[in-house]
Amino acid sequence: MEDRIEEPLEGRLDGVELVHAPSMQRPHASMVPTPGAATARSMLRRLSVHLRTALQDVRSSLWFVPTVLVVASMGLAFGLVEAQFGVGEALEDIYPRFFETSPDDARQLLSAIATSVLTVAGVTFSITAVTLSLVASQYTPRVVRSFMRSRKTQVALGVLMGVYVYALVVLRTVSGSPSPYVPNLAVIFAFVYVVAGIFVFIVFVHHIAAFIQPATIASDVYDETIRAMRETFPEELGDCAPEDTREAEVERAVAELAWHPLPAPEAGYIQAVDLGVLIRHAARARTIVRLGGRVGEFMIEGAPLLFVAHAPPDAASARRLLSAVHFGAHRTIEEDPTYGVRLLVDMALKGLSPGIHDPTTAMMCIDHLAALLLHAARRKIVQAHRGEDGAICAIVPRTRFEELLSDTIEPICLAAREQPQVLERLVVMLGAIGRELGPGSRRFAVRSQVAMVADQVSRLVPVPGRSRVMGVAARVREELDVMADVEPARP
Template identity: 35%
Template sequence: MGRLSRLWYRVTSTFWFAPALIVAGAVLLAFGTVEADARYVTAGALEAWPRLFGAGASASRSMLAAVAGSMITVAGTVFSITLVALSLASSQYSSRVLRNFMRDRTNQAVLGVFVGIFAYCLVVLRSIHGEADEAFVPSVAVFLGLLLGFGGIGMLVFFIHHIAESIQASRILEAVRRETCGAIERLFPDRAGADDDPDSWPDGSGWHEVRRADTTGYLQVVEFERLCDLASAHGVRLKVHVGLGDYILPGQVLLSTCPAPPEGLGDELAGACTIGRQRTLEQDVGYGIRQLVDVALKALSPSVNDTTTATMCIDSLTAILAELAHRDLRFEGCERGGTRWIDAPHPRFEDLLDQAMDQIRHFGRGNVAVLHRLLWSLESLGARTSIRARRLALSRQARRLHGVAGRELDDPDDQRSVLEAAGALLRTLDTDHG
């Protein structure tokens, strides 16, 4: 991911970018319609449709002022409703999902439309001057302001419908799943996976540190293409010591080279690793899994006790892991000219599977519906990969579920059903790749 694409990703993730564009467009529209009105439209419009465009200066001012005042009031209401939705989502699901509300294009567009109509009316209102016969009234611009006011009413109704849908668990989980799968498609093209990395690398004594962290935070992005260009240009191999999404302390080693780095390479590597206040999904696929697991744990807590939401989280996790199960999870951009220049901690399917399953299994250990859904997930994933290491990881998870059912389920029928399902799954996994 290049710097421009990273900047675009971050800017479009903010809550102010889309509204700012809409306001700028509304201001330009106002200036354009007023200017066109003054030069080409006014006389002909008044003659052809006097009842539509024949409002006087005083009536036009009053109408535009009413539309502008109502729009800025509604904009404040929209902002308040959005904050209430954010608070509800944070308490009901997880604070990690708030970013999805911030990136919601509909929420951004609705706020931008109301503020944009307000800005449009102000600009047109400013252009009206004079009284009686000598007054200048941009009739078409004023009429367009009236239409925008009606459009704002429809937008308010649509926003209420959208916000009511957006706080539903299904919408929140689908948004996380879709964004995570999009990151998987971008980071790991549909290539066959492998059990291990065939490249050989120097042992620990062969590396020389070249760059340390100068701040605290989470590793969000590593510019592998840039690192590979610099490594191949200087004839050294580079090692990234920190995984995407890991927390970094000041002075922690980020990059090392083998052999010793040439003079000035450390300065050239500045900015190749982006550290921020929170994890993001730009390159950190595990963060999407973490969000879904957090929602599932909240649903399984005694205060909420929402088994349906927990099983929906397992379904979304299964969809994400199914996208990962058959892919090569090494980052692109680490190889150039047939030589692998960058050694970086890449995600392992086994680790991601443990992140998705372990805590849900622990907190749902007495819930037969959750245990059955986890077994279904493992069975579905087993059908998506033939890689031995990944199937062994699925078997380990199935054995853990088998043990949990034997220890935690009190009802004999529930216990028997889970044990039978776990046993059948283990036989399938072990028979296919024993």
């Protein structure tokens, strides 16, 4: 088995050249980092991944930003109360009509602010709950996360609660006889804070009215998915780049290696993978590390999570490798752009359901899906990752474009069997994607999906629009056949 590994194995895996570590000789001393420097870099990279994952969770929460604003409001109240002895007294001398207030008037003003703002905050929370329920039932529960990630929502809740806490803190410092004290600077700023809170509430109501529209939700999911695609798959295929034709051959060669599984320490969805940890271990141990599932898949506790070639790692290395895979209770778009595509598919299916019956929303989602699929078709879907010497070190499976295309088109096609206008939009979308692709397996997959949609339409009983869809499908297939220089073999 080791003799097999020493021989170079060249191939391509979605545009990435694969070369096994060609030699077992000791690397040059100048290429080997010192243990202290390597350990420090490893800890920094691991900490960076953990922080990035934690920030993603915090960004999706409704408690972090409001908590920060409430604490900041308390600190602002204390600071302005203390500033009364310097800045406040100077302003009283210059603008006595604005800053001088009696204790009773200050108490009434602050009490009115606290009471009214608390009522408005209650209304805001009620609106938020109703919006979440409406979005979950009308579209899909998974797009609720987009609303929770909205900075406008988080800031609105934080500002309103911050005004309430600010008024309570300042009210506590107001005293009457025998030694009256009024922090006039803090009291006048309470009025300014209330005005800002009213403006924030108006913006929040506008944001709610805009967010519940399907166009806004689809656009937000599209933007987030595009960013994730560009970060996850930074390389483009190019207009003349040859497509992968040796993936199956490389997979067969890699499958012949002796793999040692590492069980998953917990159950959950794979949210992120620290490739640096896997690559460094593979380069140091002259081995290959392979992820047992795709990012976004659910892993059962104890199921094989990682596979290490040649020899099993020691206990410390095994713990380090397993810690490079981060789990969560749900899928995320950041390192799993296919999840964003799935969200739009779910919205389209919801619009086509008998209970909702909103084909316009479905067609709007199809338009956004067309842009996402075309963007994915133009990028290299990298599964094999190499070290600094060019040797393959880690394999992280990814969803191929052909699989992503079928997972997108087939559910919508089945759900829209009684909606010819939706099926026509599907065919038009596939034609737009196919015209932008060069000859190869990806264009062949598009043509196959057009044929599948046409076959589904042909099975329908005669309904208005059926013949039109068949005609559009025939024209698209003919156009794709003419454009193809050489029709590739079925993958």
